[in-house]
Amino acid sequence: MALFKYAAPASFYPLAGMLVPWFATIAFLLCVIGLYLGLFVAPEDFQQGEVYRIIFIHVPTAWMAMFIYLVMAGYAILSLVYQTKLSAMMIEALAPTGAMFTALALLTGALWGKPTWGTYWAWDARMTSTLILLFLYVGYIALMNAIEDKKRADKAGALLVLVGSVNVPIIYFSVKWWNTLHQGASISVSGGSKMASIMLWSMLIMALACWAYAIAVALCRVRAIILEREKNAAWVDNIKQAKDG
Amino acid sequence: MNKSVNKSVNEGVNESANVNLDANATAAPLTLRAESLTLIRGERTLFEDLSFQINAGEALILRGVNGVGKTSLLRVLAGFTIADGGQVTFYNKKQVPLGAIERALTRYVSHANQLKDGLSAEENLHEALLLDAIASTHQSRLDALNKVGLLAQRSIVAKKLSQGQKRRVGIASLILCRKPIWLLDEPTNALDDAGATLLLKAVDQHLTDGGIAIVATHLSLALAQTSRTRELLMHEITLKTRH
Amino acid sequence: MSHAGVKPKFETTPLDTPEHGLLVAAARDLKLAMRSRGELMQALVFFIIVASLFPLAIGPETAILKRVAPGVIWVCALLAVLLTLPRIFHQDYEDGTLEQLALSRYPLTIICAGKMIAHWLTTGLPLALLSAVIGMQFGLSPVELGVMALSLLIGTPILTMLGAIGAALTLGVRGGAILMALLVLPLYIPVLIFGTGAIEANMAGLDATPNLYLSAAIFLCGLVLSPFAVAAAVKISLD
Numbered sequence: 001m002a003l004f005k006y007a008a009p010a011s012f013y014p015l016a017g018m019l020v021p022w023f024a025t026i027a028f029l030l031c032v033i034g035l036y037l038g039l040f041v042a043p044e045d046f047q048q049g050e051v052y053r054i055i056f057i058h059v060p061t062a063w064m065a066m067f068i069y070l071v072m073a074g075y076a077i078l079s080l081v082y083q084t085k086l087s088a089m090m091i092e093a094l095a096p097t098g099a100m101f102t103a104l105a106l107l108t109g110a111l112w113g114k115p116t117w118g119t120y121w122a123w124d125a126r127m128t129s130t131l132i133l134l135f136l137y138v139g140y141i142a143l144m145n146a147i148e149d150k151k152r153a154d155k156a157g158a159l160l161v162l163v164g165s166v167n168v169p170i171i172y173f174s175v176k177w178w179n180t181l182h183q184g185a186s187i188s189v190s191g192g193s194k195m196a197s198i199m200l201w202s203m204l205i206m207a208l209a210c211w212a213y214a215i216a217v218a219l220c221r222v223r224a225i226i227l228e229r230e231k232n233a234a235w236v237d238n239i240k241q242a243k244d245g
Numbered sequence: 246m247n248k249s250v251n252k253s254v255n256e257g258v259n260e261s262a263n264v265n266l267d268a269n270a271t272a273a274p275l276t277l278r279a280e281s282l283t284l285i286r287g288e289r290t291l292f293e294d295l296s297f298q299i300n301a302g303e304a305l306i307l308r309g310v311n312g313v314g315k316t317s318l319l320r321v322l323a324g325f326t327i328a329d330g331g332q333v334t335f336y337n338k339k340q341v342p343l344g345a346i347e348r349a350l351t352r353y354v355s356h357a358n359q360l361k362d363g364l365s366a367e368e369n370l371h372e373a374l375l376l377d378a379i380a381s382t383h384q385s386r387l388d389a390l391n392k393v394g395l396l397a398q399r400s401i402v403a404k405k406l407s408q409g410q411k412r413r414v415g416i417a418s419l420i421l422c423r424k425p426i427w428l429l430d431e432p433t434n435a436l437d438d439a440g441a442t443l444l445l446k447a448v449d450q451h452l453t454d455g456g457i458a459i460v461a462t463h464l465s466l467a468l469a470q471t472s473r474t475r476e477l478l479m480h481e482i483t484l485k486t487r488h
Numbered sequence: 489m490s491h492a493g494v495k496p497k498f499e500t501t502p503l504d505t506p507e508h509g510l511l512v513a514a515a516r517d518l519k520l521a522m523r524s525r526g527e528l529m530q531a532l533v534f535f536i537i538v539a540s541l542f543p544l545a546i547g548p549e550t551a552i553l554k555r556v557a558p559g560v561i562w563v564c565a566l567l568a569v570l571l572t573l574p575r576i577f578h579q580d581y582e583d584g585t586l587e588q589l590a591l592s593r594y595p596l597t598i599i600c601a602g603k604m605i606a607h608w609l610t611t612g613l614p615l616a617l618l619s620a621v622i623g624m625q626f627g628l629s630p631v632e633l634g635v636m637a638l639s640l641l642i643g644t645p646i647l648t649m650l651g652a653i654g655a656a657l658t659l660g661v662r663g664g665a666i667l668m669a670l671l672v673l674p675l676y677i678p679v680l681i682f683g684t685g686a687i688e689a690n691m692a693g694l695d696a697t698p699n700l701y702l703s704a705a706i707f708l709c710g711l712v713l714s715p716f717a718v719a720a721a722v723k724i725s726l727d
Contacts, residue, residue: 149286150287232288
């Protein structure tokens with residue numbers, strides 16, 4: 001129960017500050033290992049040659065895009081049920097990172113598609129769902145920017161994320177349905193889940209690297225959000241004085 | 246003549262049917278208790294640790310300059326805004342908290358006219374009362390409009406009424422509503438002296454009937470002199486109450 | 489129960505039931521809509537005009553028009569609904585009656601449900617019926633027109649429900665209408681896919697019912713969940 005002490009922005013701020021360097025270091029190390037394994041150790045793909053290696057960025061970023069939205073939904077429930085300001089701030093802190101991963105997934109997917117199928121965008125079911133996920137992220141960010149009153153913005157954003165997360169499985173299913181109806185392309189590495197275990201490991205390590213990166217960046221961003229929201233509080237003054245003095 | 250008027254005023258009140266509520270839950274007297282209310286809007290603390298209690302038949306005047314937080318306090322009492330600290334509770338005469346039904350017992354009069362432009366004065370009254378589950382009679386609506394001096398305008402679309410006339414329709418709506426809790430935000434705005442007198446008479450009657458009224462105003466109201474009212478002077482952050 | 493001197497002013501009435509609340513809220517919005525019939529017609533005219541733009545843009549070749557008809561007509565219907573969404577709450581927000589609705593005897597969820605019913609009756613339903621007429625412009629057969637109308641009949645309530653959430657969230661926010669479209673359009677995609685899927689399946693000689701059932705499933709989910717979401721959004725906007 002002592003954990004609840006950190007639900008207050010004032011006490012979370014220093015904790016977050018302490019954690020950022022740790023997660024950043026973990027992210028960096030995992031990324032180096034993952035990329036080394038993926039780019040140099042993993043064997044050439046049977047059908048796609050060297051180009052397939054982009055999946056070591058594409059797949060983890062796509063996973064993170066989805067995962068971050070789920071985390072945002074979790075914070076949304078916390079924020080609406082327990083009315084904690086910090087939960088709402090975490091949603092705001094995660095959204096840009098989630099959007100970035102989504103955009104990166106789309107970009108790497110397009111770069112993969114060109115040499116493999118000759119087209120940058122193939123309306124593959126997963127890619128299309130990722131595109132829609134990007135719209136959901138952008139919608140949230142736009143809503144937060146448009147509402148001036150922070151209390152109202154927090155609640156509205158949380159509700160939007162909740163409604164969006166309920167819709168995400170429906171959207172994903174409907175896009176898959178649409179894709180099979182229209183005989184669309186399907187991007188995957190040959191062998192599917194039977195791919196060489198080294199490839200799987202690399203992707204997992206990269207995914208963990210992305211996850212650590214996301215935590216580091218979100219913590220950093222939430223610190224900035226806390227400072228901005230609480231700028232009139234006494235403890236913020238102390239920090240300002242400590243910096244100036 | 247009196248008989249038919251009384252009958253129409255009681256129209257819709259079913260004395261034996263208390264559909265979803267304990268019979269005593271809605272019957273006056275009511276008490277409103279605000280405990281340690283705190284509200285922060287952006288960078289300003291509008292009020293902090295504010296507590297008061299209003300019993301049936303009492304009125305509270307919120308006084309202060311524009312922007313000091315009167316409307317915000319009213320909206321917290323109405324349940325629209327959730328305070329950053331403290332709570333507002335309504336109790337019935339058995340000192341049992343009312344809970345969700347307090348929403349249905351509250352009438353909030355805002356700066357906006359709260360009229361549908363496309364409906365006539367009488368239709369506006371009808372629709373407003375329907376929302377309170379009251380099937381008002383034609384006669385009762387005419388009586389109310391008559392009381393506020395708008396009988397001749399009863400069929401005119403609200404869009405075509407003057408601002409003062411629109412506010413008077415609002416007073417008629419207040420008179421007809423069966424709600425014990427009145428939250429009035431600058432109710433004398435756009436009312437001439439006659440209109441203001443009408444309003445204060447209505448509030449007086451309401452207090453006599455055992456209701457509660459909380460009125461925000463930056464003017465002085467004739468109501469303030471009676472023994473049933475208290476004042477809450479709102480300053481920036483610091484507050485005073487006096488009886 | 490009324491004795492001399494004791495006024496039975498604040499008691500309950502038999503009109504207190506939720507069903508009656510639904511009726512009151514829907515009838516209210518319908519009455520108001522009838523008073524500004526011009527606005528209603530605008531949405532339908534928009535639908536007709538925009539749907540007519542496509543043959544003008546693509547060319548009158550029947551085969552192509554027939555191929556694109558389900559998607560085009562569905563998207564036009566979707567956009568027409570989008571145009572009418574602010575109407576659900578905007579006027580009430582502006583003239584202060586939204587506060588009255590929030591303080592009504594009936595729960596806000598019931599009021600919102602009634603409003604959504606009224607909105608669908610004045611937009612979705614006419615659009616679904618009108619689509620059959622527009623579909624003729626695109627060379628669809630009577631059976632296909634029937635499937636189109638049916639898919640819209642099932643789909644447009646979902647558009648209303650999701651749209652109402654967006655409309656309620658963006659009340660009084662600057663850039664409201666465009667922002668609302670941004671929020672709501674991604675959520676519309678499944679409805680669009682199943683709606684057009686039904687018509688295309690029928691056109692291909694396949695069974696349209698799987699798509700229609702899926703649409704109906706979303707409709708039922710929305711029916712149960714959306715009043716709560718909309719009411720929550722309204723309460724947030726009243727803050």
